[in-house]
Amino acid sequence: MEKVIIVRYSEIHLKGKNRGYFERVFGINMEKTLKGLKHEIRRQSGRYLIENFDVECIDDILSRLKKVFGIHSMSVALKVNSDMESIFVAAKDVCNKTGTFKVVTHRADKTFYLNSMQISAQIGGRLLAYNNNLSVDVHSPQFEINLDVRENGTTLVFNEFIKGAGGMPVGTSGKGLLLISGGIDSPVAGHMLAKRGMSVDCIHFHSYPYTNLQARDKVISLAKVLSGFSCGTKLHIVSVTRIQEEIHKKCNGEYMVTLLRRFMFAIAEKIAERCGAQCLITGESLGQVASQTIEGITSSNSVVNSLPVLRPLCGFDKEEIIERSRSMGAFEISIQPYEDCCTVFLPRHPVIKPTMKSILEEEAKLDVQTLISESLSTLEIVSL
Amino acid sequence: MIYLDNAATTKPDTECLKAAEKYLNEEFYNPSALYRDGYRISKELSSARENIVSLLASPQHFDLIFTSCGTEADNQAIFCGGRRGNIVTTFGEHSAVFSAVNELRQRGTEVRFAALNSDGSVNEENLLKLIDDKTSLVSVIHVNNETGAVNDVAKLAASVKSKNKFTLFHSDGVQAFGKIPFRLTRDIDLYSVSAHKIGGMKGCGALIKRKNLILKPYIYGGGQESGLRSGTENVFGIKLFEYASIKRYNNISDNYEKVLFNRNLLIKNLNKSLFTKISGANSSPYILSVYAEGVRGETILHEADDRGLIIGTGSACSSNEKKRYSRVILACGLSENAAGGVLRLSLSPETEQSDVLAAAEMLNEIVGNRKNMMA
Numbered sequence: 001m002e003k004v005i006i007v008r009y010s011e012i013h014l015k016g017k018n019r020g021y022f023e024r025v026f027g028i029n030m031e032k033t034l035k036g037l038k039h040e041i042r043r044q045s046g047r048y049l050i051e052n053f054d055v056e057c058i059d060d061i062l063s064r065l066k067k068v069f070g071i072h073s074m075s076v077a078l079k080v081n082s083d084m085e086s087i088f089v090a091a092k093d094v095c096n097k098t099g100t101f102k103v104v105t106h107r108a109d110k111t112f113y114l115n116s117m118q119i120s121a122q123i124g125g126r127l128l129a130y131n132n133n134l135s136v137d138v139h140s141p142q143f144e145i146n147l148d149v150r151e152n153g154t155t156l157v158f159n160e161f162i163k164g165a166g167g168m169p170v171g172t173s174g175k176g177l178l179l180i181s182g183g184i185d186s187p188v189a190g191h192m193l194a195k196r197g198m199s200v201d202c203i204h205f206h207s208y209p210y211t212n213l214q215a216r217d218k219v220i221s222l223a224k225v226l227s228g229f230s231c232g233t234k235l236h237i238v239s240v241t242r243i244q245e246e247i248h249k250k251c252n253g254e255y256m257v258t259l260l261r262r263f264m265f266a267i268a269e270k271i272a273e274r275c276g277a278q279c280l281i282t283g284e285s286l287g288q289v290a291s292q293t294i295e296g297i298t299s300s301n302s303v304v305n306s307l308p309v310l311r312p313l314c315g316f317d318k319e320e321i322i323e324r325s326r327s328m329g330a331f332e333i334s335i336q337p338y339e340d341c342c343t344v345f346l347p348r349h350p351v352i353k354p355t356m357k358s359i360l361e362e363e364a365k366l367d368v369q370t371l372i373s374e375s376l377s378t379l380e381i382v383s384l
Numbered sequence: 385m386i387y388l389d390n391a392a393t394t395k396p397d398t399e400c401l402k403a404a405e406k407y408l409n410e411e412f413y414n415p416s417a418l419y420r421d422g423y424r425i426s427k428e429l430s431s432a433r434e435n436i437v438s439l440l441a442s443p444q445h446f447d448l449i450f451t452s453c454g455t456e457a458d459n460q461a462i463f464c465g466g467r468r469g470n471i472v473t474t475f476g477e478h479s480a481v482f483s484a485v486n487e488l489r490q491r492g493t494e495v496r497f498a499a500l501n502s503d504g505s506v507n508e509e510n511l512l513k514l515i516d517d518k519t520s521l522v523s524v525i526h527v528n529n530e531t532g533a534v535n536d537v538a539k540l541a542a543s544v545k546s547k548n549k550f551t552l553f554h555s556d557g558v559q560a561f562g563k564i565p566f567r568l569t570r571d572i573d574l575y576s577v578s579a580h581k582i583g584g585m586k587g588c589g590a591l592i593k594r595k596n597l598i599l600k601p602y603i604y605g606g607g608q609e610s611g612l613r614s615g616t617e618n619v620f621g622i623k624l625f626e627y628a629s630i631k632r633y634n635n636i637s638d639n640y641e642k643v644l645f646n647r648n649l650l651i652k653n654l655n656k657s658l659f660t661k662i663s664g665a666n667s668s669p670y671i672l673s674v675y676a677e678g679v680r681g682e683t684i685l686h687e688a689d690d691r692g693l694i695i696g697t698g699s700a701c702s703s704n705e706k707k708r709y710s711r712v713i714l715a716c717g718l719s720e721n722a723a724g725g726v727l728r729l730s731l732s733p734e735t736e737q738s739d740v741l742a743a744a745e746m747l748n749e750i751v752g753n754r755k756n757m758m759a
Contacts, residue, residue, distance in 0.1 A: 209686030245757055 001078045001090055005050040005061060006148075006156060010072035010166050013046060026070045026169040033064045044150070045108070051079075062162060067229050069195050071164025075146070077156040082112060082149055087119070088126050090157035091145050095127055100137035103127075105147040112149050119147060168197030170229065175199045176310065177277035178226075179268055180235075182219045182338065185283030185313055187330040188321050190226045192312040193281055200226060201275055203236040203268050207244050210345070215338035220382055225330045227384040236271050239378035240264065243371050244345050250365045254351040257291045259363055261300040266368075267375055269304050280304060285313045285321065290350040299359050386739045389696045390581075391529055391559060391671050391730035397583030400627035407620040415617055416608060429617055432626040436577075437592060439633045440561070441568035449591045449609045450622055454558040454578030455480035457591035460602035460613070461554040461574040462488065462523060469518035470494035474506040475715035476528050480576075481556055482711075485523070498524075500715045503664025504531030504673070512543055519544075519551045526566075526575075527559035530712045530728060532663045532671030534564060541571035552597070558589075562632035563670050565640065573597050579625035582632045588621035632733075639733040644669035646731055646740045653744035658751045662716065662726065669731070675718065676725040679754045684727060687750045693743050696728035 007030070012022045023043065030041055030048065037060065039053040053061055058076060065074060078093060080086040095101070103124040105116035114122065123145070124136055148156040178190040180202040190200045204219045216237065223235040243263050247256055268280050284292045291300075301309055313321055325331040351358075387395070407428075413419075415426035433448045451457045458480035462471070466488060473485050475497050489495040498511035506524055515522065522544050526537050541553040554574035560566060562582035568575055572594070579588040591613075593599060605614025632639065647669040651661060654674065662673040676684065681697035688695055709723040718726075729743070 209683045209690070210680065212682060212686065249757060 001080055001086075001093065002051070003053075003055055003058065004077050004079045004156065005053075005058070005065070006075045006077050006158065007048040007050060007065065007164075008072045008074070009047070009070050010164070011168055012070060022070075022169055022172055025171045026068075029068055029070070029169050029171065030065065033068050034061060037061060037064075066162075066165060068169075069165050069167035069197065069229065070169035072166065073164050074162045075156075075158040075160055076162075077148070077158035079154050079156055082109065082153050082155045084114075084119075084122060087147060087155050087157060088123055090155070091123050091127060091147065092130060094157055094159045095131070095134070095145060096143050096159075097131070098133040099142040100135050100140075101127070101143050101145060102136060102138045102141040103145045103147060105149065107149045109149045109151045109153070116149075119149065123147065165195065165229075167195035170194050170197055171199045173197030174278045175201065175276060176279045176281045177236075177268055177272040177275065178202045178281040179264060179283075180204050180219055180223060180226075181283070182215060182222065182334070183283070184318075184325045184331065184334040185285060185288075185321055187222045187226055187283075187334065188324045188328065189281055189283040189310075189312050191229065191324065191328045191330075193310060194226065194229050198281075200281065201234045201236070201277060202226065203238065203271050205238050205240045205264050205267070207241040207345075208239060210241065210244070211339055214336075218333060218336050218338050220384075221333045222330055223382070224384050225328065225333065229328075233384050234275065235382040235384055236275070237380045237382060238267055238271070238375050240267075240375055242374055246366055246371060248345055251362045253347040254349060255354065255359065255362045256345055256347050257350050258296060258299055258354050258359055259366075261291055261296070262303045262359070262363065263368075263372065263375070265300045265309070266303045266372055269307055270372070270376060271379070272307055277307075279307050280309045282309060282311050283313055283321075284311045285316050285318070288318065290352045293352055295353040295355070299354055299356065302356070386693045386743050388729045388731065388735065388739070388743055389694050390732040390735070391728060392696055393580045393586065394583050394732050395734070396580075396585055396624070397628050397631060400583060400624055400631060403627050404620055404624040407623045411619070415619060416606065425619055429619065429622060432622050435626050436590065436629050439629055440566060440575075441592065445570060445595050446568060446592055447595050447610075449593065449612045450617055451589045451591055451613055452587055452615075452618070454478075454556070454576050454581075454589040456602070456613075457576035457578075457589045458523075458554075458556050459484050460591050460599075461576060462521070464600045464602055465552045465554055465574060466493065466521035466523075468493075469520040470496055470516070471521045471523070472496045472498065472511065472514045472519050473523040474498045474500065474511065474525065476500045476504050476506060476531075476533070476712050477523065477525050478529050478556055478558070481523050481525070500712075500717075501533075501664075502717050503662065503667060504528040504533035504712060504716050505664065505666065506535050506540070508540060508543070511540065512547060515544055515547045515551060517548055519548055521552045521554060523554040523556070525559075526555045526557040527564060527668045527671070528712065529559050529671070530710055530726075531673040531716065532559075532667035532669075532730075534560070534666055534668055537572060538566075538569045541569060545571045559668065559671065562629055562636065563640070563643075564668055565636050568592065570594065579621060579628065583628040584625040585621050588618055588625050590625070635733070640669065642733055643731050643735065646735055646737060647672055649737060650729060650731075650740040650744055653741060653748075655748040655752070658748060658755065659727075660722070662713070662718070672729045672731070673713075674727055674729070675713075675722045676727070676751045676755075677722050678758055679725050679751055681724060681726050683754065684725075684747070684750055687754075688746060691746055691750075693746050695743075695747075696730060697726060 040051050042049045078090040080090045103120040105119040107116040176198050180186040202223045413422040413425050434443045437443045437448045462484040485495045496514040499507045537555045552573045557575045558578045561577040575592040580586040601612050659674040685697045713723045
């Protein structure tokens, strides 16, 4: 009996005439994820079958596929010829030793000589006769045995549905540039949009020598976690040291973060244009810190001229964000104690509700364009 | 490249490396083996043991357990020497001792910490006050690894023994061995040393112990090192350790004078308005600790690194405030602002005059610029 993995997609089936496009991207993403492992992916009326893999790699394959957006659920199944004896042997194999069960049959092959009720009844009856510790409960069974009688003369037998990541295939909803800091929030923001099918590249701002190489490596690790969801391959790293020094020297210290964020957004927009990103993504959550008040957000938003800024975490509490960070596997990296911005520059009392007038007055003390182009000249691109 | 982080590790001595190389190649046998070649190696280890001990103590009264590092030697001393009553140590200990005693504290042993003087040396009066008839172990670092302060461990050990003759006295001698001329007195029961601070390799250290002191093993197994530290010996590392130690001790006075001269030159050339010295008059010339108030030590470190000068620092850009400043530096009584700017410049006999002059000039420039910027 051959083991196969059935992969079912989530929202794609709602698509109309362009469903083929979504299916194609979805297939490519699965191929990318399983690269290096022996396998074959076959599309079969609204689902995919993964076959010809080494059985000992099955856990590896499943854990990789759990990161592919667009998958609704997966099942490890036994593939047998569509004859009742083979189906029974497979059903026996996947059946628990004790407990209540029911047999659920889908009969895509309408030419099969029994209908689905008859198949379920016969296989269920034989299982009962084979093992006295089993009993049937069709209303709330402890486990189900699923039989999928396909048109090609084979039947898939399985007893478990493994939940997939859901969402849409990455790459079907355009491309965004995520401002990633090294904290908990931004990777979660990237993950959420990747789940909706957006491919996500990252940009990180550092202030070496005020911050260290460990902080930079931490961000690279976080970006790699994101790229594990096959959603992006590039991390742009830009130094804002000069900008921070200039703000520190010339402006009111309370405006350090407000002004710095305006620079970051302006630089990110330029990088987004270069790499073809159609929006900026941030991990801002309303009211979380001084710079994330609506006034702070207005201030940074106003420097972005041509792109939308998506803030998927805006209405989330910290706890909700942490939960998502844990489930995507980023939390342990995010809490490493390396600073992404040196506290030397951070004001004790940052301005919480800045007015545009006061911000612009402070910003006028700086040579904004020169500082931005100086920063852009420090750009490094790390392939993930 | 100018290397002034010799307290972190030193460059392995090329000559000694060459002499020890055969223990990686042709003399690869297991010293516990019974055949001729194995037995020969075990004799080589015995001679290494005796040769290293004799550099700072009489082999009649002291013997030596090879360990995988100074930290392991410290851990063996703490966990095997301090099992009952209370343990007295200082706030100036290296983490190898500090974390080990804190672990013992978690397990229920009372641990008492003696205060430091402003140069990082232990306050003797305070230390002695903490010792009572239940003190099983006292551990005092010989040369403080951050400030270079030298504790007179022979005198301290004698005072400890006069208060309680059953108390064991341990000293972490990692930054003193091969650098400070010193002999172990019989009041000192345990003394940890490490190879890579004096031209040996990482992964090799030793715990020197008073001969008739009965100690329990720390690592159990095949019974190597008289049963006190099981595990096949790192023969190459040990032979390199032996050669490097002998070489250092042959020149210990000349090296001391040279390093002292260079350290003083460094102090003289560092701009007094930018740097404040932490290391006191009675400190090892091999370590100079200074701080630049208001400038982050790590920022200076990175900038110096970019210019080809490697130094150490007493702080880190950690978002965890407890980890941002060195606990030893804070225990010396420095403010957080000062502690954030601590630099550790550590020399070796290979450090030349030109190195310290160039380093001083570079540091003056870096810190001068930063101070202007932050002003």
